[in-house]
Amino acid sequence: MVRLPLTPAEVERGQRLGALLRQARGERPMLETALAAHVSPETLRKIETGRIATPAFPTIAAIADVLGLSLDAVWAEISGPERAASDPDAAKRLAS
Template identity: 85%
Template sequence: MVRLPLTPAEVERGQRLGALLRRARGQNSMLYTALDAGLSPETLRKIESGRVATPAFATIAAIADVLGLSLDDVWAEINRSDSTGERLAS
């Protein structure tokens, strides 16, 4: 299966997701956060750094649960308006 390149909007959403997760994790250990969410620390690191811009829903949900984030808040953050006031395409 060939994966299409990510659009600039998808890359930006991935960066926003990563930043949100890093802020929510704060000083908590990446290792324990990842293990509590049922994934590897390397996967969490890639998501937080934006290298995995479109993680699976179940992955996002597991991390959000461990960090005490609502999925509504995650969705709102990654789809917030850009600097020109336009919503990013979904």
């Protein structure tokens, strides 16, 4: 199976997702977060750095759950590039 290259929009959305998760994780160790979400630390690192721009839904759902983030709010934040880029406190609101 051949995987098509990601569009620039998909790459940008993956970068916004990674930044949001990284911000929501705060000072919590990556290893602790990854193990609690049942994903490898390497997978979490790649998602946070945008190297995995389109992670599987169950992976994101598990990480969001561990971080106390609503999936609806995560989607809303990563879908709007202007809002996400201009609002550094987005992850704090999502956790509330």
